[in-house]
Amino acid sequence: MGRLRRQKGDVVQYSQPYPGTRRPRARRFRPGWGPTLAVLLLLPLLVGLGLWQLGRAEEKRQLLAGYEARRQADPVSVLDLERQPDPAFMRVRLQGRFDAQHSLLLDNRIRNGRPGVELLQPFYDPASGLWVLVNRGWLPWPDRRTPPTFDTPAA
Template sequence: MRLGPYEFRPRLLPALVTLALLPALLALGFWQLDRAEQKRALLAQWEAGKRAAPSALSELGATGSKDADTRFRRVRAKGQYDQAHQFLLDNQIREGRAGFQVLTPLRLAGREKAVLINRGWVPMGASRRDLPDLPAPEGEQQLRGILTDPPSVGIRLGEADTGGNDWPKVVQYVAPERIQKQLGYPVMERVIQLGRNQPHGFERDWEAPVHFGPQRHVGYAVQWFGLAAALLAIFLVVNTKRSKPAHAESIHERFHADS
């Protein structure tokens, strides 16, 4: 195909490489844009939940499931702490210090189910065998917090804990089904982050539910689209050559004919 003084002749190998890589690069770029939009929606839901008036946990319906409409809702809950059965989420770093997040079951008043209360962060002792003291008040408690998913720990490898009958129990991640079996009563899939001004908690500075905002995803998308554009440009340059003038071709053919 001629393009003015240039001729475009795609060769097989560069064409195959471009056809394989270009759709993948574009797909990665659009995927990052989609991730950015998801982060925007998540942050908007989080901000709206913080501004809303607290609702009674019993009024939110089936909060035992991960219903998107109830995530990040400010809630009030009433019940008794199960002091004898507490969980310590391992590998929680705060200001460069290793520690645990304390999850204490709250047996809800008038209901069979319990909800885990994330009471905040405590530092680790000299070793993981040196577990911190986890005081919890007796009697019925009324507390406020934010209803959210269990703390994220990235990739889950192996069992949530080592089993056994020791309490408090150190866990690598929160597995509601396993926790229900260990406690012997049903537990909601969502947890409540205890409000910063609520008593009987530990260090709490609840952050946004994303590690980095949508801007970084947009930046990644620009990089993927940039690579796709560079790949396409290289393909065109490699396969495009300057055409020889017509009179040069006739002279070349005449020379060979005379010889």
């Protein structure tokens, strides 16, 4: 506490600011060697990982754009498909028949909160001699005691 000085009668004036009103000393940020070293080592690594993620995102955008372009393209024949270096997501034109005797039901497929199955059927293309497994879509299966019914298109 400061010293009291008397002036002009009863007026009291302090030589220092009133206790409790002092300005706090300015604190300086002084991290130790450990945190400084950790930041210096990890910062380039984290920046590099961020740039890597941006590169991967661009690769994925290009990949998905390529798949979408293939999905929108006209269908190709099976013989043309065999000559493609990367046939993923290409539409194919087939002529043949489904084999209803060897149909598969892929269970536990929920759609809009309803239980169902995916219908998978083998398809034979006599022109190429290939058998292709075709996902014909989702079927509702409300009563688990009886299998779902489906129609197979005739050849």
